[in-house]
Amino acid sequence: MGRRSKTHASEQQDSPVARAQWDSAPATLPTARPWATVAALIPFPSWLAGQTIVDVGAGGSDAVATLLAAGANAFGVDPRYRSFPALVRDVAAYFAAHEAVGQMPQSHEPSAHPIARQRAAFQHFAASFQDRRSAAHYRAAVATQLPFATDSTDFVYSLDCITQYLDREYELLVAAVLEALRVLRSGGRLVLVPFRDDVFALGYHPVRQQNQQRLLQWLQQVGLHGVVEDLSPTGLTGSSRLVIVAR
Numbered sequence: 033m034g035r036r037s038k039t040h041a042s043e044q045q046d047s048p049v050a051r052a053q054w055d056s057a058p059a060t061l062p063t064a065r066p067w068a069t070v071a072a073l074i075p076f077p078s079w080l081a082g083q084t085i086v087d088v089g090a091g092g093s094d095a096v097a098t099l100l101a102a103g104a105n106a107f108g109v110d111p112r113y114r115s116f117p118a119l120v121r122d123v124a125a126y127f128a129a130h131e132a133v134g135q136m137p138q139s140h141e142p143s144a145h146p147i148a149r150q151r152a153a154f155q156h157f158a159a160s161f162q163d164r165r166s167a168a169h170y171r172a173a174v175a176t177q178l179p180f181a182t183d184s185t186d187f188v189y190s191l192d193c194i195t196q197y198l199d200r201e202y203e204l205l206v207a208a209v210l211e212a213l214r215v216l217r218s219g220g221r222l223v224l225v226p227f228r229d230d231v232f233a234l235g236y237h238p239v240r241q242q243n244q245q246r247l248l249q250w251l252q253q254v255g256l257h258g259v260v261e262d263l264s265p266t267g268l269t270g271s272s273r274l275v276i277v278a279r
């Protein structure tokens with residue numbers, strides 16, 4: 033356990049659903065997407081200063097550090113924040129493994145290039161995580177138990193977490209969406225990327241695909257406004273994103 037152990041109420045593993053997420057998180061990829069990529073995929077509010085923004089499954093991305101520098105009251109949530117040394121170890125192993133691959137399938141450049149960008153983003157993240165002025169903006173918690181009050185945030189997003197891992201179980205997916213909606217103020221937005229992942233077209237992850245479709249039906253049933261937006265014009269992915277407006 034790192035320096036945050038036993039310090040934050042969000043680490044309470046008091047439900048089987050939460051405990052299962054703490055247990056399974058180490059098996060997920062510890063990526064560190066740079067701000068430029070995150071900003072191209074997530075439709076942040078045009079005015080960031082003063083906005084309370086939560087990144088669910090923030091990993092080693094430097095998006096929260098960048099949002100803080102822009103004046104947003106941003107928070108990263110990730111069970112991996114429980115131990116900084118373990119996070120550094122996992123990220124280093126992930127970077128080394130991907131550099132060793134040489135070139136990823138469907139990629140146009142050697143894997144060393146995107147990994148170099150992720151290394152730089154991780155350094156930026158690590159400086160912010162360890163800085164006592166911003167450390168409280170990184171919370172060790174899971175998606176279904178966010179450490180924020182009801183109606184307290186303006187914008188919640190999740191990049192490669194809720195609709196990459198939690199959508200493998202429909203109840204978990206809905207629980208994560210309900211929890212994000214709980215912490216959002218009326219009119220706030222929840223953004224989930226990827227949605228209708230481009231790997232679905234190749235026949236991968238049929239369960240995720242079914243669960244995402246069920247989520248859309250559920251949104252309609254409960255009268256929530258959800259829009260699926262195509263991300264292919266970004267040139268970064270052929271997937272889409274789901275934007276849900278909180279009531």
Ligand SMILES: C[S@@+](CC[C@H](N)C(=O)[O-])C[C@H]1O[C@@H](n2cnc3c(N)ncnc32)[C@H](O)[C@@H]1O
Nearest residue numbers: 053057063064065089090091112174175192193
């Ligand atoms: C693929 S990474 C994405 C990281 C970052 N969003 C990015 O785009 O680089 C997935 C992250 O989700 C975190 N994670 C896994 N299960 C989670 C859960 N139940 N709640 C919150 N975060 C979770 C992992 O620890 C990991 O850092």
